[in-house]
Amino acid sequence: xxxxxxxxxxxxxxxxxxxxxxxxxxxxxxxxxxxxxxxxxxxxxxxxxxxxxxxxxxxxxxxxxxxxxxxxxxxxxxxxxxxxxxxxxxxxxxxxxxxxxxxxxxxxxx
Amino acid sequence: xxxxxxxxxxxxxxxxxxxxxxxxxxxxxxxxxxxxxxxxxxxxxxxxxxxxxxxxxxxxxxxxxxxxxxxxxxxxxxxxxxxxxxxxxxxxxxxxxxxxxxxxxxxxxxxxxxxxx
Numbered sequence: 001x002x003x004x005x006x007x008x009x010x011x012x013x014x015x016x017x018x019x020x021x022x023x024x025x026x027x028x029x030x031x032x033x034x035x036x037x038x039x040x041x042x043x044x045x046x047x048x049x050x051x052x053x054x055x056x057x058x059x060x061x062x063x064x065x066x067x068x069x070x071x072x073x074x075x076x077x078x079x080x081x082x083x084x085x086x087x088x089x090x091x092x093x094x095x096x097x098x099x100x101x102x103x104x105x106x107x108x109x110x
Numbered sequence: 111x112x113x114x115x116x117x118x119x120x121x122x123x124x125x126x127x128x129x130x131x132x133x134x135x136x137x138x139x140x141x142x143x144x145x146x147x148x149x150x151x152x153x154x155x156x157x158x159x160x161x162x163x164x165x166x167x168x169x170x171x172x173x174x175x176x177x178x179x180x181x182x183x184x185x186x187x188x189x190x191x192x193x194x195x196x197x198x199x200x201x202x203x204x205x206x207x208x209x210x211x212x213x214x215x216x217x218x219x220x221x222x223x224x225x226x227x
Contacts, residue, residue: 033216043200045215086153096141096160096206097168102152 003027006087006101013108019074021104023087026068034061034072035086037103043086046072077108112137116201116219123191124227131186131222133201139217141206142184143168144176146197147221153200159184160206191226198223 003026013019023032034046047054047061049070054061058077063070074081087101114135123129135142143158145168155168159178173195175187184203188195201219 031214035216035218042220043202043218045217048214048216088153096143096158097166098143098145098155098158099169100145100153100155102150 004087004089004099004101006085006104008104009102010105011107013077013106015078015108015110017077017108019077019081019106019108021072021085021087021106023070023072023089023101024068025089025099027091028065028068029089029091031090032063032070033088033090033098034070035088037084037086039083046085074106077106079108079110082106082108112217114201114203114217114219116199116222118222119220120223122225122227125192126190129188129191129224131188131199131201131224133184133186133219134182135184135203135217136182137203137205137217138181139203139205140181142178142201142203144174144184144186145200145202146170146195147200148197156186156199188224191224193226196224196226 005024007022031050033048035043037043049063058075060073084103084105086103088098117132140161144156145153147153154170156174157176159165165176199222202216204214204216
């Protein structure tokens with residue numbers, strides 16, 4: 001079973017700061033998802049990565065398959081970025097079982 | 111509008127009373143899945159389906175059943191609910207296989223909050 005660790009668990013930032021959230025996993029994977037969940041809200045998919053880097057607006061996700069590590073970066077953070085960010089990995093093979101990290105609670109203060 | 115719809119959104123029930131949480135998607139996605147979210151434990155996968163009549167267990171399948179008779183629907187069945195199944199449940203879908211590398215995002219329903227007394 002894949003173990004997924006996220007760090008930090010909690011992060012408080014000032015508006016405008018550059019944010020990095022990390023995700024490490026123990027077993028080789030075929031894909032990694034970054035998800036966002038606002039308090040009391042639903043879950044939105046931000047990225048799905050199997051290699052390299054992806055960018056969407058102020059969000060950037062990278063993955064290093066050899067080091068079993070992914071990072072989510074937020075540039076010019078804003079209070080509306082306050083949410084829980086969740087990493088999920090799909091192990092290799094033909095199945096699509098997902099294992100989730102426990103999430104990182106980000107609070108961006110104005 | 112592309113969406114995943116879950117019903118009911120909120121439900122309070124009693125131990126042993128069978129219930130079904132429905133999930134429907136309008137994106138013609140092959141893959142559908144159920145998750146539960148609990149404080150301190152995060153999200154955990156219950157069951158998933160790669161296509162019609164193809165289902166498989168996730169990490170916490172005990173006490174749940176699923177079926178995939180149609181591509182758009184993937185109901186979650188609790189035959190005899192117990193208090194430890196009190197949780198927030200999410201359904202999700204995605205295209206499978208992905209059309210190209212680094213694509214294939216998950217689309218989530220809004221969640222169903224279930225309380226079993």
